Amino acid sequence: MQKNLSILTLKTILLILSGIVCIVFSAEAQKSKYRGKAKPKSKVIYSARTSSKYRSKTAYRKPTRSSHLVSSVIVSNPTIVRSQAAFSFTSRWYDFGDVIQGEKVTHTFPFKNTGKDPLIISVVQPTCGCTVTEWTRTPIPPGQSGDITVTFDSKSSLNQQNKTITVVSNAATGNERLYIQGNVLPKR
Numbered sequence: 001m002q003k004n005l006s007i008l009t010l011k012t013i014l015l016i017l018s019g020i021v022c023i024v025f026s027a028e029a030q031k032s033k034y035r036g037k038a039k040p041k042s043k044v045i046y047s048a049r050t051s052s053k054y055r056s057k058t059a060y061r062k063p064t065r066s067s068h069l070v071s072s073v074i075v076s077n078p079t080i081v082r083s084q085a086a087f088s089f090t091s092r093w094y095d096f097g098d099v100i101q102g103e104k105v106t107h108t109f110p111f112k113n114t115g116k117d118p119l120i121i122s123v124v125q126p127t128c129g130c131t132v133t134e135w136t137r138t139p140i141p142p143g144q145s146g147d148i149t150v151t152f153d154s155k156s157s158l159n160q161q162n163k164t165i166t167v168v169s170n171a172a173t174g175n176e177r178l179y180i181q182g183n184v185l186p187k188r
Contacts, residue, residue: 086115
């Protein structure tokens with residue numbers, strides 16, 4: 001940062017995974033007029049509500065770099081961007097029927113990105129350790145397909161089993177859920 005720089009504009013993007021919302025705002029840093037004993041103290045608090053009114057509060061603290069200080073934060077009319085990625089599954093349920101205890105059952109859930117933005121899957125989380133997941137880890141362009149493979153290990157299970165798999169992504173609809181079920185029979 002140059003010493004004669006009087007205004008510095010920073011753009012910050014906040015991503016909120018539940019629905020992926022980007023809030024873009026600017027902050028201004030101005031040259032500090034405080035030299036000597038009266039050094040300012042500062043704490044910047046951002047307060048943004050979901051309504052159209054946004055505000056910010058600023059207090060002061062000692063500058064962290066030579067003579068520059070963030071003296072005001074402007075949060076007005078932030079840009080809110082929602083992802084336009086979307087899942088289209090052929091089926092969200094799979095019934096693996098009867099299996100003998102100790103068998104592993106695998107099923108693949110194919111899907112298509114029917115949205116306008118690339119679809120990015122962050123994590124595919126099963127409800128228990130008996131289920132392992134694999135998924136397309138690269139961004140899926142609009143109109144393209146991917147898949148999520150689920151493997152259920154029945155070695156520690158008996159009787160009716162119902163499992164939920166949560167898919168966390170940048171889809172406009174938020175988290176997606178997939179379901180597997182079946183009946184585990186004891187070994188003979």
